[in-house]
Amino acid sequence: MRYLVLSDLHANLEALEATLEAAHAVGFDRALVLGDLVGYGADPNAVVARVRQLDPVAIIRGNHDRVAAGVDDAESFNPVARDAALWTREALEPETLAYLHALTPGPVLVDDLVEICHGSPADEDAYVMDGLDALRALRDATRQVCLCGHTHVPLVVALDGDALIYEDGDERRAIPIVAGRRYLINAGSVGQPRDGDPRAAFAMADTGRREVTLFRVPYPVEKAQARIRAAGLPEGLALRLSAGR
Ligand code: ZN
Numbered sequence: 001m002r003y004l005v006l007s008d009l010h011a012n013l014e015a016l017e018a019t020l021e022a023a024h025a026v027g028f029d030r031a032l033v034l035g036d037l038v039g040y041g042a043d044p045n046a047v048v049a050r051v052r053q054l055d056p057v058a059i060i061r062g063n064h065d066r067v068a069a070g071v072d073d074a075e076s077f078n079p080v081a082r083d084a085a086l087w088t089r090e091a092l093e094p095e096t097l098a099y100l101h102a103l104t105p106g107p108v109l110v111d112d113l114v115e116i117c118h119g120s121p122a123d124e125d126a127y128v129m130d131g132l133d134a135l136r137a138l139r140d141a142t143r144q145v146c147l148c149g150h151t152h153v154p155l156v157v158a159l160d161g162d163a164l165i166y167e168d169g170d171e172r173r174a175i176p177i178v179a180g181r182r183y184l185i186n187a188g189s190v191g192q193p194r195d196g197d198p199r200a201a202f203a204m205a206d207t208g209r210r211e212v213t214l215f216r217v218p219y220p221v222e223k224a225q226a227r228i229r230a231a232g233l234p235e236g237l238a239l240r241l242s243a244g245r
Pocket of ligand 1: 008010036062150151152238
């Protein structure tokens with residue numbers, strides 16, 4: 001099975017469309033969606049509609065989906081994220097709202113090899129930023145490959161016995177899933193990358209070949225920025241897209 005891995009789409013339709021075009025060119029069987037479909041960007045309804053068309057084999061919620069759907073309040077959000085969440089809540093069509101409201105938390109065990117979570121397996125809101133966080137997350141993972149999102153920064157770490165190994169996650173280089181090692185892989189963010197590279201990020205997980213590949217794809221950032229400005233969302237949300245921060 002060849003899975004397309006999408007996380008942190010954040011209502012960025014231009015980034016999602018470029019991602020899907022690239023993903024279809026590479027080829028995949030089914031999609032996995034790791035949460036934060038909405039929040040920050042200007043097209044929550046269209047992005048959710050495109051995700052539903054994909055008919056993901058597994059999909060989980062992120063913290064922004066919870067707040068936009070009214071499952072949670074925006075208390076834990078900074079002022080910009082809160083403004084965007086409240087704008088999103090107003091903008092959601094009833095069908096989109098119902099879909100987001102029904103999303104379940106991770107982790108979801110996709111098959112014998114792969115599980116997905118938004119933050120970490122034990123805590124959907126945890127940020128896995130460094131080796132210690134990754135160790136904790138791997139301790140709680142129940143599959144050899146744990147795919148996560150939430151930080152918007154790609155990360156590939158493997159645990160071999162007690163040794164943590166940082167894998168080279170260069171784009172389009174297949175990372176082999178080696179027997180005896182356990183992997184934590186963050187594909188990065190489709191709709192709001194924060195690693196200094198503004199291109200949309202996604203991954204392919206091939207369970208037959210036992211390898212995971214990270215991808216980056218350029219998209220018309222200025223169009224997404226224009227949509228954000230036209231919506232009256234905070235200017236910072238437009239600016240950060242071109243900085244990739
Ligand atoms: Zn996010």
